[in-house]
């Protein structure tokens with residue numbers, strides 16, 4: 001708990017230091033496909049920054065990292081403006097925080113979208129990198145990284161080497177312009193095999209699947225991307241004028257029918273008890289999934305409620321990311337259990 005007695009100049013120093021660090025770590029993460037600190041350490045710094053801003057709103061500047069989506073557009077790629085904005089997610093780190101989020105979401109939905117029955121679409125949080133796929137008349141026209149949320153990097157030729165991603169949609173009925181958002185990742189097994197092949201060639205292995213996926217997609221030469229075992233699952237949509245689908249789970253079904261890969265781990269629940277049970281279950285199975293995850297994402301399923309709740313400058317108010325405790329803690333717990 002913050003003491004009111006902390007001198008103003010010390011607060012400002014701590015604040016400036018946090019802002020500098022978050023900027024530096026984000027730059028390494030998004031632009032260099034590497035990380036200078038663990039995700040848990042980064043999340044802690046970011047949470048402290050948010051806490052300081054909540055306690056001392058006078059410190060907040062318009063360009064604070066808490067007001068921005070976080071990525072950048074490297075000069076190595078052509079910039080692409082997204083037809084509609086891409087967002088990050090609000091994080092929670094405990095079941096108590098998640099329960100508070102559920103209560104707020106329920107209250108907001110009841111007052112802003114009365115009559116909508118709130119259901120919780122629960123998804124795994126794939127640890128990869130976001131891409132925006134723009135289909136025009138059913139044909140993949142542009143693929144971009146998230147970048148700063150407004151403008152991303154043109155990675156169309158690289159994305160076209162990913163077998164999961166259709167160059168043309170199947171069937172019929174798609175809007176003239178369709179923006180599909182998904183996460184590009186390297187499956188855990190393929191990541192291990194790929195690293196072994198690097199070691200066998202006398203090269204340095206890649207640090208983790210997320211950075212490997214980001215580095216693989218952001219190659220200058222698409223032929224290099226083609227050699228990497230990249231896959232993708234869809235997790236959202238942007239522009240979709242004329243589509244009369246009214247919920248997130250229905251839109252996934254439609255995207256799947258058009259040939260896009262949808263995660264097998266998505267589940268729709270009526271109650272938050274079921275959501276917590278699923279988070280527990282995935283928490284126990286997390287290393288047997290196809291890919292690494294860094295948490296779970298819970299979304300209000302109904303589009304009317306999503307529209308009514310809207311967005312902050314950085315995140316949707318109708319979705320939240322629950323982050324599992326850092327892996328070290330998991331490992332320790334497992335070891336303790338084994339010893340017992």
Ligand code: NAD
Nearest residue numbers: 025026029035037038039042088089123125126130235297
């Ligand atoms: P985020 O990880 O908080 O969440 C938003 C992103 O999650 C989306 O853009 C999307 O790409 C992805 N996602 C995966 N599965 C999804 C699903 N089912 N539904 C919706 N979205 C899904 O986003 P962020 O703003 O990219 O980054 C913040 C996180 O990245 C931090 O929590 C931190 O762990 C990590 N990070 C680490 C460092 C570091 O130095 N270690 C630096 C910057 C960021």
